Amino acid sequence: MDKMNIRKAAMIGCGFVGASSAFALMQSGIFSEMVMIDADHAKAEGEAMDLSHGLPFARPVKIYDGDYDDIVDAGIIIITAGANQKPDETRLDLIHKNVEIYKQIIPEIAKRGCEGILLIVSNPVDILTYTALKLSGFPEHRVIGSGTVLDTARLKYLIGEHLGVDNRSVHAFIIGEHGDSELAAWSNANISGVRLSDFCEMRGHFMHEESENRIYEKVRNSAYEIIERKHATYYGIAMAVKRICECIIRNEQSILPVSSMMHGIYGMKDIVISMPAIVGKDGVENVIPISLDEEEKMQLKRSADILTGMKEMIKKEHGIG
Numbered sequence: 005m006d007k008m009n010i011r012k013a014a015m016i017g018c019g020f021v022g023a024s025s026a027f028a029l030m031q032s033g034i035f036s037e038m039v040m041i042d043a044d045h046a047k048a049e050g051e052a053m054d055l056s057h058g059l060p061f062a063r064p065v066k067i068y069d070g071d072y073d074d075i076v077d078a079g080i081i082i083i084t085a086g087a088n089q090k091p092d093e094t095r096l097d098l099i100h101k102n103v104e105i106y107k108q109i110i111p112e113i114a115k116r117g118c119e120g121i122l123l124i125v126s127n128p129v130d131i132l133t134y135t136a137l138k139l140s141g142f143p144e145h146r147v148i149g150s151g152t153v154l155d156t157a158r159l160k161y162l163i164g165e166h167l168g169v170d171n172r173s174v175h176a177f178i179i180g181e182h183g184d185s186e187l188a189a190w191s192n193a194n195i196s197g198v199r200l201s202d203f204c205e206m207r208g209h210f211m212h213e214e215s216e217n218r219i220y221e222k223v224r225n226s227a228y229e230i231i232e233r234k235h236a237t238y239y240g241i242a243m244a245v246k247r248i249c250e251c252i253i254r255n256e257q258s259i260l261p262v263s264s265m266m267h268g269i270y271g272m273k274d275i276v277i278s279m280p281a282i283v284g285k286d287g288v289e290n291v292i293p294i295s296l297d298e299e300e301k302m303q304l305k306r307s308a309d310i311l312t313g314m315k316e317m318i319k320k321e322h323g324i325g
């Protein structure tokens with residue numbers, strides 16, 4: 005195998021999410037090479053051309069369309085290929101279509117002996133990360149889902165707006181399934197070390213439960229609301245993809261709520277779900293057992309049970325696992 009080039013990304017799927025993520029990555033300057041791959045080859049070619057024309061305004065990166073032979077030395081392989089949610093569809097409705105697509109893509113990666121990190125973005129992201137893990141045979145730390153990184157960004161944004169404080173000073177997580185059963189871990193949320201409820205009162209907000217419910221529902225329904233208006237979501241996830249790639253390439257060891265394989269934390273085993281984790285050059289280093297109250301533990305269990313059910317279903321219907 006060619007020596008792995010940590011500064012090389014492969015983007016498999018060049019639709020709204022793949023193209024927007026490539027655009028964000030191109031501007032970040034973290035990669036020196038990016039190959040664009042899509043079942044619709046003309047689409048990959050067109051995106052590579054369009055992106056390349058912005059290069060005189062960015063840092064050097066070679067962007068080109070290619071095929072699976074071009075991904076062998078990629079440090080990160082990002083998969084955004086697959087159907088997206090239609091209005092009134094849940095992320096889980098996509099499962100059969102996208103598992104079938106992953107059954108085509110992942111063996112192409114596995115048989116080339118790639119040593120890079122697989123970053124799964126297509127939905128339902130947790131089940132597809134599990135599928136990618138099983139079909140690739142890659143070590144667990146090298147198969148990551150974007151998980152609730154986007155949902156957590158939405159949560160931070162909304163809390164920041166509510167309190168009139170920079171959203172980067174907000175420390176809070178959405179965990180669980182990237183989907184309808186996700187939960188906000190309110191009990192450990194804080195604004196730069198100040199308990200959320202204390203900070204709210206400092207800013208003149210006293211209806212804690214009502215505000216938390218309203219913000220949580222807004223986060224959970226964001227994708228539906230955006231899809232209803234513009235038929236797809238892509239800029240938020242593109243920034244989340246950029247953030248995860250930065251952590252890996254720069255070995256930041258930042259804590260991000262990515263989706264990864266569980267080994268007993270809060271009783272969750274052999275499922276892929278989002279929990280805060282240290283992300284660095286080898287992918288997921290450690291899952292962090294953030295403190296949860298009893299109600300949150302129950303919600304997390306419900307979310308994990310839903311994913312366990314989905315896992316059993318794809319085993320039965322698609323032979324995965």
Ligand SMILES: NC(=O)c1ccc[n+]([C@@H]2O[C@H](COP(=O)([O-])OP(=O)(O)OC[C@H]3O[C@@H](n4cnc5c(N)ncnc54)[C@H](O)[C@@H]3O)[C@@H](O)[C@H]2O)c1
Pocket residue numbers: 016017018019020021022041042043044047084085086087088089098102105108109125126127128129150151154182236237238241
């Ligand atoms: N994880 C997240 O937070 C998040 C956020 C937004 C969207 N998504 C998901 O990302 C995925 C892509 O969404 P989109 O809006 O870009 O969809 P899209 O339809 O615009 O693009 C999908 C692309 O995948 C390509 N494709 C299909 N089958 C393929 C195959 N076998 N090999 C290579 N390419 C293939 C298509 O040609 C198309 O270009 C969806 O599953 C969507 O639900 C995830």
